[in-house]
Amino acid sequence: MPRFLHTADWQIGRQYGRFAPEDAAVLAEARFAAVERIAALAARERVDAVLVAGDVFDAQTVSDRTIRRLFNALQGYEGPWILIPGNHDAALAESVWTRAQRLGAVPSGAHLLLEPGVRAFPELGFAVLAAPLTRRQTHDDLTAWFDAAETAEGLARIGLAHGSVQGILAEEIDSPNPIAAGRARRARLDYLALGDWHGFKQVDERTVYSGTPEPERFRENGSGQVVRVEVPGPGRTPVVEPLEIGQYxxxxxxxxxxxxxxxxxxxxxxxxxxxxxxxxxxxxxxxxxxxxxxxxxxxxxxxxxxxxxxxxxxxxxxxxxxxxxxxxxxxxxxxxxxxxxxxxxxxxxxxxxxxxxxxxxxxxxxxxxxxxx
Known part of the structure; x- marks a missing residue:
């Protein structure tokens, strides 16, 4: 029975220009603290992995120090951390991710899925179908290939993507990157972990937006949470529970x-x-x-x-x-x-x-x- 924490939209390096400098600095720091709390929660819960569905960083131009601090914040949980890029930190030919790798900042427990594909974790009982963004915006559904993707028998199929489920979200979301409604069903996914919408939203019994773990907007949309997920087995309905993690x-x-x-x-x-x-x-x-x-x-x-x-x-x-x-x-x-x-x-x-x-x-x-x- 694989167990996960699902999170997304950390937006590390986000600037808060509308606030006084003293407040802006504290709110930016709170995003690192949120990741540390996620690591501590993952260790307490003894989950099999933490799924991070994109927009780990707020921009490609964050400093080297910010990159190192982010990966240091993962140390409270030895992993695996399974991360994909989103629209803010897309896996360009030269990106924040390639910089992190050159710096040697990425710990062994962090799995950066920078290209679409299947990453199997047979010892943990699941396989991840990853749809990372390789540019900031696309009009193609990067999860379409999930439908035909093969995974080993007996492994739970976990989708990991960043974008907008069509016909579900409001128009003012961060990016237009489309994801077909019903993708989890068509692709025989046991769980589809999504990022981009900054509040918690359960699209269907297998498709969930975790929202950002630390609120950063004046919206009552369930932000400030992570999602605990238990997959009873291939083909069975996952047990989904949002957990409060935000500070402010x-x-x-x-x-x-x-x-x-x-x-x-x-x-x-x-x-x-x-x-x-x-x-x-x-x-x-x-x-x-x-x-x-x-x-x-x-x-x-x-x-x-x-x-x-x-x-x-x-x-x-x-x-x-x-x-x-x-x-x-x-x-x-x-x-x-x-x-x-x-x-x-x-x-x-x-x-x-x-x-x-x-x-x-x-x-x-x-x-x-x-x-x-």
Missing amino acids: RWIAWDETLSVGSDLDLLVERLDGLSHETVLDLTLGGALDLAGGRRLDQALSEVQGRCRSLQVHRAGLRLEPTDEDMAALRADGYVGEVIAQLRLQQDAGDAAADTAREALAILAGLLGDQAEGS
Whole structure:
């Protein structure tokens, strides 16, 4: 009964340009840590192999140090690791894989399947039918040859490929590389391990996308997992179980603040976030000045607690009430400035953001002055 861990889309070397440098470095490092956790899990589970269905590296141009660090991260499990290239790290004539081999970085337990073919592991009871990408994009189904491929009797037939099962996935996936729906059935596969879709998705009882083991997008698609697979025997239905492996939780909130209770609820939710949260927060609606100051305080606190916080305030207005104006003693020229800033919030461009920030700063200064008088 062969047992595997199935994973894909490690994207080692991925850059996070939209984040602050401190956060970007930590998120990039988390991808190496995810591989180390996979190795530790494989050793604990005593699986027969780890199947890695492409996009091990995010680009062909990663540094030699990154290559060495990736293969060093495999050391917690002696193998076999069975890896194929995907669209990000295709097996070109000169590629990240040929560089890794020249560097002598590839451990003996790592089997790089850089050409299509069958690799048998008779001592472990299975054979791998590999469909590596040899260029970034193709319009041919590289798994078509699986149907006629022969494997020794009694060995489980395991397919390993990277691409898009036709008619199943959304249009915005990373590459168009097609895989026919029903390939596992037609090719008599006991299991088809796929990469390219970054979330867990079971296409049918024998065809599975593992997703990326460490989330890197704001999607609720089951990322951050690996798949444990048991194949009872040739022709029998595999037992498939996704297992949580990711460290950071990426979440996106779109919040409209209209009444005081909306802000109360948002502050409560922010207080409940852990330090392993990557939050993208879009705000809309309107707050009075007291509410704005309370929101700023809550965001400052959560920014120090979460891994990363990005806030988009373009849709959020500051609306000083008459009570706010009276409390700030904002009459005369100062009152006119505040009124002008309120109007500029409606500009809908960079000037609106500037006006909103200026209004918040002015309100804060006036509030501090009022408290000190």
